[in-house]
Amino acid sequence: MITESTSHYEHLEQMSVHDLLTNINREDQTVPLAVAKAIPQLEALVTQVVARMREGGRLFYIGAGTSGRLGVVDASECPPTYGVPHDLVVGLIAGGDGAIRKAVEFAEDDPNQAWIDLSAYKIEPVDTVVGIAASGRTPYVIGGLNQARAAGCLTGCIVCNPGSAVAQAAEFPVEVVVGPEFVTGSTRMKAGTAQKLALNMLSTSVMIQLGRVKGNKMVDMQLSNIKLQQRAARMVMDELNVSEEVANDLLARFGNVRGAIENYK
Known part of the structure; x- marks a missing residue:
């Protein structure tokens, strides 16, 4: 897997702080370019999500670790930003809400748990499930997408390896291939940044299409501070x-x- 391939940099522990920061930043600059290549896939997914949500559907994110946390963050920001109900966009993470702060060992390895988590929300065919997995091989996400698709839900994903099992399980895959991480395999870095950018684009575009922005203003935002x-x-x-x-x-x-x-x- 590309996300597990060896870093372009060696002997990181021997670098100065300046060189560490400069090289990390140099790698980060490649991420938006990778996201840009995935815009056609994102466009197809957004178009389908909007159509479902106009019919009363909801949007669910499922993921584990960093990917799961990013989904929870994106979902949690929709109500205050756009004034939508808290159950319209829902982020689910392997291991439950406790895993947002502290890793839950082996939680991502159960292929049936995501569907159990989704079922607690009485998921319906009009809903959309988007799996988020940098590796593209997380059992929690693969199982959830397969079962959601079998139930008639729309399925999409955001992954950082091409041709992954998660992408194969989704009808509308988004593959943002950012290459090796600065620290080999540390997908919270470039892959996590890519997923965050893709989620920003997905949820923002959906909310604008649903009429939650006027001009360029968040006219439905909650006045909470x-x-x-x-x-x-x-x-x-x-x-x-x-x-x-x-x-x-x-x-x-x-x-x-x-x-x-x-x-x-």
Whole structure:
């Protein structure tokens, strides 16, 4: 597997801090180029996900280790950013939520556990399951995709090796091949960055297509702290050409930027 191939660099322990940072950064610069090559695959997946979600479907991510954590992060940021329900985009990690902070040994090796985890959400054919696995061989992800596909769900994946078992299990695979890691096999580095970028593109594009952005603004975001309240007020002020006092009054009455703008008279 390419993700397990030997680093381009030798004797890392003998490098200065400057050289370590410079060389890591040099490798990181190759990641967006690899993601760009996968845009056609991402486009196909996003198009299918949007169609399902317009019919009431949900989006599930399944993964283990770093890949699972990235899925959980992406899913958890959708409600505050776009004002969607917490169960619309769901991230599941092998070993359960405890594995977000502390690795759970061998949790990724059970090919049946992902479907058990998904079934707790009463998964339906209109839903989408996206497997995330740098190696492309994680049993938790392969089993989950196979069983989700058999149940009629749409399936996709984000992997960093070509021709993997995970990609074969998914109808719409996204393969972002970033090459050897700076530290051999440490896929939390380039592979993890690639997965994060791909997830950003996936969820953001889906939410925009679902109408959760107006212009370039997060008009449905939750006003859950002072920074976001101030951002919302600026949006309303700019859109309606009103004072800050009026903007804050509208936000207090209608709960978000969209409501404030659409109900202003």
